[in-house]
Amino acid sequence: MRIRATVAAVSGALALSALAVPAAQADGSSSYRTDVAKVQEAAHAATGKTAYTGNTGPSGEPYDLDVTFSNIKVNAGKAIPVGTTKQVTVPVTYTLKHGSDVDITADDFLTGPYLYKGSFDAPDNTLFGDYAASCTATSATAASCKGNVDIYPEELFNSDAGAWKAAALAIAYNGQDPDDDDIDLSKVGIADQGGFTSPNIQRYSRLTVNASPEPVKKGKTVTVTGLLSRANWDTGKYAGYTVQPVGLQFRKKSSSTYTSTLKTVKSDSKGNLKTTTTATVDGYFRYNFAGTSTTPAVKATGDYVDVQ
Template sequence: MRIRATVAAVTGALALSAFAVPAAQADGSAISREDTAKVLDAAHAAAAKSGSRAAAAAADAPYALDVSISNVKINSGKAIVAGTTKQVTVPTTFTLTHGADVDVTAADFLVDVEIYKGSYAEPDNILFGDTWPTCRVVTTTTASCTGTIDARPGEGELWNTDAGAWSANAYAVAFNGEDPSSADFDLTKVGYAEQAKVGSTKLQRYSRLTVNASPEPVKKGKTITVTGALTRANWETNKYAGYTVQSVKLQFKKKGTSTYVDVKTVKSGTKGALKTTVKAASDGYFRYNFAGTSTTPAVKAAGDFVDVK
């Protein structure tokens, strides 16, 4: 289980490694995120500059690694949508460009793209993959890499305020045969590179929408009451809660046709409740359609058929 840490008042990219990280990678790598975090911390401390992307020349700092990361895509450009309990895993892809002297195929060369909420200097939260990305050599100085971002809303990794826009940062660490657990570990022989805001994504709270049109059957010209509810994941209670004061369209599809048409717009009320009335005109399907917001994805209810006599 990964535990979200409360962000302290730290400066620069140091905040990005201030979160709790697993003692070892899920893929069994000998070098853990905790080891790479220590390297990043040392580089940030040596640079003593907010958001610095290269280690300063110092006796106790890693050297600047000739590596850059570009063409970052999180979840193929789509928003990351998380429910209340189920782990969500989405892909990341990026291009790694490096100097000819950098061995990106080495077992102790590690690269990653993470996402963070808030500012780069003082992030509110960070998400990363359970395993390290893998890279395929394309040329002598470029590689194509794939990884993941993993989120566990059921384990306290997300707060409701985390919904919305996130940014991506990237880093690479070349240990060059140095053992971080050894007493003879020489940090100056370790290479380091880091980039902020290499990409962006949205993290959204999974939404649900229901509809019920009654009575059924109904005589032509009589009143039909259409109810429903718009709810979304609450990451702090691990339950679904009403999404209030949202505009939701009531739509109708006449029997024998394939297209829904807008009837009216309804505002969601207490607990996300939806309710309105229409006059029965012909057989068909009613549904509610929510367009979505920056924090909550669009959702359509399954159509509810009404038989008009």
């Protein structure tokens, strides 16, 4: 079953809570995602924003918690490639500032980062961590926090590749049980702040190369084929990345450095690559893809050709 943790597609806090949990976490090892989703949706529904209306969950509206966030850094600023099967854990650091009446050391105070696609008021998709962040006080009203966003490929669609934004939230339950269907949310405080920079989430890429014939006589033609593919989140498989420029490079057997691009080849309608070159000396051929905003750069492992 594919899962999309988008608040725009469902109504009611309980419905959102169920959808927000990837299959890998459905065993109850962490209820953080579901607990956060319940309170977050109720808070947004109270503002009248259309993406969160229709709340049929617990009574009451959470109050505004005196907490703000800054200095959010996602994955040390590096792009986030995601394949088709493996969970990707993305580290996030941020600063939390709070009022003197907010006890961030309370057992039922939770904070954590998340990523969202589209607008903050009506996101197309949201990605949370499996567990709350941990914070270390730096003053009486500030703390340095570290958390993760856990990305599962089944949460993503191909249209999600590219730009995302970062956000953070904090919830003070104040003795209320988040697992209680009759929780009084008016006694629960929430702070939710977005608009922070995040690196792109990308469809993981693969690149192969094969140079033939092997061996080959000096001055004869070498045919170099390959395949440029990337994760297809819609199908859970890899598919060819079409009509993309890919550089052909060469390094001599005696060298550890590849030359500048010999020529540029475009992948065909199935992601295949094919070109020819002249054999001169023993060495390795490889394809080199520079990457795009939705797909990371990748280099093929060099294929050796013996020139006789």
